[in-house]
Amino acid sequence: MSRHVFWGGVHPPGQKHLSAERPIELLPIPARLYLPLQQHAGGPALPVVTVGQRVSKGELLAKAQSATSAPLHAPTSGTIAAIGEFTAPHPSGLPMATITLEADGADQWIEREPSPDPFDLEPAEVARRVGAAGIVGMGGANFPSAVKLDKARQAKVHTLVINGAECEPYMSCDDRLMRERAAEIADGVAIMLHAVQAARAVIAIEDNKPEALQTMRDACRVDERMEVRSLPSRYPAGSAKQLIQWLTGLETPAGGRGTDTGLLVHNVGTAYAVHRALRYGQPLISRIVTVSGGAVAEPRNLEAPIGALAADLLAYCGGVDTDCTRLLMGGPMMGQPLPCAETPVVKGTNGILALTAAELGEQRSPEPCIRCGRCVEACPMGLLPVEMANSARQEDWSGIQALKLNDCMACGSCAYACPSRIPLLQYFAFARSQLAEQRRQESKAQHIRQLMEQRQARFAREERVKAEAAAQRRAAKQSRVVVTADDDDDD
Amino acid sequence: MNPATFANIPHAHSQDSVPKLMGRVLLALLPATLYGVVLFGWPAFNLLAVTVLACLLGEAVCLWLAGRSVRLGMLDGSALLTGMLLALSLPPWAPWWIGAIGGAFAIVVGKGVFGGTGQNVFNPAMLARVMLLVSFPVQMTTWLDPHPWLSGSAPSFLEGLQVTFGHWAATDGVTGPTILGHIRTELGMNHALSQSVPGHYQSALAAVGWTGGSLGETAEILILLGGLWLLWRRAITWQIPVAMLVTVLLLASGFHWANPERFADPLLHLLSGSLMLGAFFIATDPVTSPLAPVGQIVFGIGCGALVYIIRTWGGYPEGIAFAVVLMNAATPLIDHYFRPRIYGRTWRGESRPIEKKSDEN
Numbered sequence: 001m002s003r004h005v006f007w008g009g010v011h012p013p014g015q016k017h018l019s020a021e022r023p024i025e026l027l028p029i030p031a032r033l034y035l036p037l038q039q040h041a042g043g044p045a046l047p048v049v050t051v052g053q054r055v056s057k058g059e060l061l062a063k064a065q066s067a068t069s070a071p072l073h074a075p076t077s078g079t080i081a082a083i084g085e086f087t088a089p090h091p092s093g094l095p096m097a098t099i100t101l102e103a104d105g106a107d108q109w110i111e112r113e114p115s116p117d118p119f120d121l122e123p124a125e126v127a128r129r130v131g132a133a134g135i136v137g138m139g140g141a142n143f144p145s146a147v148k149l150d151k152a153r154q155a156k157v158h159t160l161v162i163n164g165a166e167c168e169p170y171m172s173c174d175d176r177l178m179r180e181r182a183a184e185i186a187d188g189v190a191i192m193l194h195a196v197q198a199a200r201a202v203i204a205i206e207d208n209k210p211e212a213l214q215t216m217r218d219a220c221r222v223d224e225r226m227e228v229r230s231l232p233s234r235y236p237a238g239s240a241k242q243l244i245q246w247l248t249g250l251e252t253p254a255g256g257r258g259t260d261t262g263l264l265v266h267n268v269g270t271a272y273a274v275h276r277a278l279r280y281g282q283p284l285i286s287r288i289v290t291v292s293g294g295a296v297a298e299p300r301n302l303e304a305p306i307g308a309l310a311a312d313l314l315a316y317c318g319g320v321d322t323d324c325t326r327l328l329m330g331g332p333m334m335g336q337p338l339p340c341a342e343t344p345v346v347k348g349t350n351g352i353l354a355l356t357a358a359e360l361g362e363q364r365s366p367e368p369c370i371r372c373g374r375c376v377e378a379c380p381m382g383l384l385p386v387e388m389a390n391s392a393r394q395e396d397w398s399g400i401q402a403l404k405l406n407d408c409m410a411c412g413s414c415a416y417a418c419p420s421r422i423p424l425l426q427y428f429a430f431a432r433s434q435l436a437e438q439r440r441q442e443s444k445a446q447h448i449r450q451l452m453e454q455r456q457a458r459f460a461r462e463e464r465v466k467a468e469a470a471a472q473r474r475a476a477k478q479s480r481v482v483v484t485a486d487d488d489d490d491d
Numbered sequence: 492m493n494p495a496t497f498a499n500i501p502h503a504h505s506q507d508s509v510p511k512l513m514g515r516v517l518l519a520l521l522p523a524t525l526y527g528v529v530l531f532g533w534p535a536f537n538l539l540a541v542t543v544l545a546c547l548l549g550e551a552v553c554l555w556l557a558g559r560s561v562r563l564g565m566l567d568g569s570a571l572l573t574g575m576l577l578a579l580s581l582p583p584w585a586p587w588w589i590g591a592i593g594g595a596f597a598i599v600v601g602k603g604v605f606g607g608t609g610q611n612v613f614n615p616a617m618l619a620r621v622m623l624l625v626s627f628p629v630q631m632t633t634w635l636d637p638h639p640w641l642s643g644s645a646p647s648f649l650e651g652l653q654v655t656f657g658h659w660a661a662t663d664g665v666t667g668p669t670i671l672g673h674i675r676t677e678l679g680m681n682h683a684l685s686q687s688v689p690g691h692y693q694s695a696l697a698a699v700g701w702t703g704g705s706l707g708e709t710a711e712i713l714i715l716l717g718g719l720w721l722l723w724r725r726a727i728t729w730q731i732p733v734a735m736l737v738t739v740l741l742l743a744s745g746f747h748w749a750n751p752e753r754f755a756d757p758l759l760h761l762l763s764g765s766l767m768l769g770a771f772f773i774a775t776d777p778v779t780s781p782l783a784p785v786g787q788i789v790f791g792i793g794c795g796a797l798v799y800i801i802r803t804w805g806g807y808p809e810g811i812a813f814a815v816v817l818m819n820a821a822t823p824l825i826d827h828y829f830r831p832r833i834y835g836r837t838w839r840g841e842s843r844p845i846e847k848k849s850d851e852n
Contacts, residue, residue, distance in 0.1 A: 367563075
């Protein structure tokens with residue numbers, strides 16, 4: 001494969017030194033875990049436990065409601081304390097249906113059958129087991145992994161790309177995972193290759209992680225189907241579309257799927273979770289989370305149970321300084337602001353950041369656009385962010401669609417680069433919500449029109465039926481009359 | 492702790508700001524400006540000061556009328572830059588009112604009426620220069636031979652004030668035509684270039700700027716260095732300057748090769764007039780040039796071609812201001828037709844199918 005480039009992108013300061021040298025530590029199980037039923041793309045999971053029920057570690061708490069959904073398992077043993085609403089990791093701060101589990105401290109595993117050799121299983125069975133383990137994209141996309149594996153096998157994908165780019169600043173969880181558990185990741189990759197029936201795997205790692213590159217190279221040496229590639233450190237190198245472009249020069253067609261290019265992208269964390277699920281029958285009940293930021297006393301990489309609160313992780317890392325001005329779940333480029341520290345870690349949580357005012361930099365209000373074109377240069381999708389923002393401001397909804405707002409993946413490169421601090425992403429979000437509303441109104445109007453037409457058709461039908469009946473009656477009557485009239489004539 | 496909201500995404504920003512970008516351009520202009528002031532003495536300094544002050548005053552009035560923060564608006568440095576660029580494109584011994592009218596016109600008519608910074612269609616400095624050239628052709632074409640500071644022929648401070656603010660009639664002893672003007676006159680008299688140019692022009696002197704011309708346009712090498720520094724600091728992109736210079740170079744080479752007695756050689760074109768200044772500092776004005784790299788190349792080619800056409804066949808010896816203003820007018824059109832290709836789409840915006848490659852496994 002020759003070298004290719006991906007367009008645009010920005011170079012935000014990495015800040016990985018804060019946590020990258022801290023080995024993964026196990027977070028002690030908190031007293032209570034909060035498990036939102038929707039931690040994945042698709043329908044929320046359906047609870048199969050009741051309040052007060054005792055559960056073991058790894059026991060199914062909620063099942064997948066449809067093909068595109070994911071089950072939820074108990075991260076530790078204990079008692080179901082509540083099934084109700086709790087603050088979800090979402091910028092709205094709105095509560096979401098959540099199972100609350102009170103840990104008993106025993107951390108008692110459920111009885112597990114010994115796992116068969118995954119390579120003896122049918123590929124579809126491997127994917128099914130991945131799905132049953134509740135594994136979703138660990139890079140933050142949260143898409144159920146089993147669905148991706150099945151679709152990729154059907155699409156005859158030839159290359160599995162394992163994403164170890166970790167291009168978001170501060171994040172070091174994938175870096176640590178690769179450095180410390182490279183062999184497990186490589187095994188997970190081999191299992192996924194089997195599930196997809198792909199010929200080879202490329203593990204792509206940004207060149208700012210030399211140790212991870214080395215350990216992964218060593219671990220993959222045993223399998224000649226696997227190749228480790230060093231990516232240039234440039235945000236958003238870890239975006240699937242950009243990764244595919246960099247590796248092959250191919251582009252995911254607009255409106256198409258990544259697998260159209262013959263490649264399937266999965267995160268390193270996902271490969272690790274697949275290893276655990278297929279080798280040990282362990283569902284996805286914990287993940288590595290980077291706790292970092294200038295306001296964290298001791299930044300660390302923690303292996304935390306799903307459902308632990310951000311506050312638990314921060315407390316383990318020495319607490320948050322008073323100069324913390326922003327709390328994030330995820331990195332500074334695409335991370336979600338947290339409404340409060342009492343928000344649970346979910347399957348897609350790669351980091352908890354507590355940032356100081358100094359780290360956030362000077363806060364300025366937007367200045368006039370000088371059309372410098374930095375946003376155009378930075379956009380990895382080749383869009384015109386400034387024009388899209390102008391269209392949004394003028395509420396020109398057809399114009400913004402013509403500029404292909406739908407192709408924007410909200411990576412934030414444009415807003416990062418803008419010297420005037422124009423809130424580009426907010427303009428786009430506004431436009432998206434307006435367009436969605438428009439579509440809703442349109443479909444509603446269409447629905448109403450349809451109902452009206454049906455009603456009128458029904459009326460017309462009834463009229464016709466009535467008219468026909470009347471006509472028949474009249475005809476019958478008339479024929480009688482005619483008959484009598486004839487009689488009269490005869491007279 | 493303030494609750495963070497969606498309004499903050501992304502949570503990281505580059506350190507760049509509009510004042511920083513403008514500051515870099517000003518800094519890159521500084522060597523050429525100092526050189527111009529040294530070369531043409533106190534009158535040049537006076538003119539520079541008057542022009543810049545007129546721009547700042549105009550900006551303050553516009554901001555105040557628009558109800559914006561005068562302090563913040565002034566701090567972005569754009570008015571200062573406009574003043575500098577306008578002054579650098581004026582004849583160095585022009586009277587004060589040329590600078591004052593030009594500066595005020597640049598900011599008020601060139602920018603303020605459009606809605607201020609970022610909204611103007613035309614490069615304000617070049618718009619003002621065109622207005623001045625059309626309205627005051629005598630003052631705008633009285634060029635000066637170099638009179639370097641501290642040399643015998645340099646005017647003293649008081650004489651300098653007299654030149655800028657008093658009544659001063661240009662005498663032949665201190666003035667002379669620029670090389671481009673000279674060529675135009677000589678060609679008008681049907682003199683071949685091989686006879687008219689050599690006595691009047693040496694490219695080495697032109698390169699270091701030891702020649703008559705506008706205040707800040709003569710020091711081609713200093714301007715080129717400033718421009719390269721801007722490229723290195725990423726304050727400008729390469730597309731416009733490279734496209735513009737290469738276009739002039741190619742056109743000049745072609746015509747000169749065809750008829751060297753009628754068309755000046757490419758080096759003369761590159762090293763004379765305000766081509767360097769125009770290519771690196773004027774045409775690259777972000778507000779009035781296209782957004783996308785493809786469009787910027789088209790814009791640069793257009794500027795270069797117009798410059799050569801005006802210089803060679805037009806009514807004026809130099810055409811940077813006209814070329815830039817004309818291409819500014821074409822910028823919205825260029826922006827409309829020359830857009831980057833979108834990822835996963837064809838140039839026409841349709842979904843781009845994957846081409847099957849045989850060399851991939």
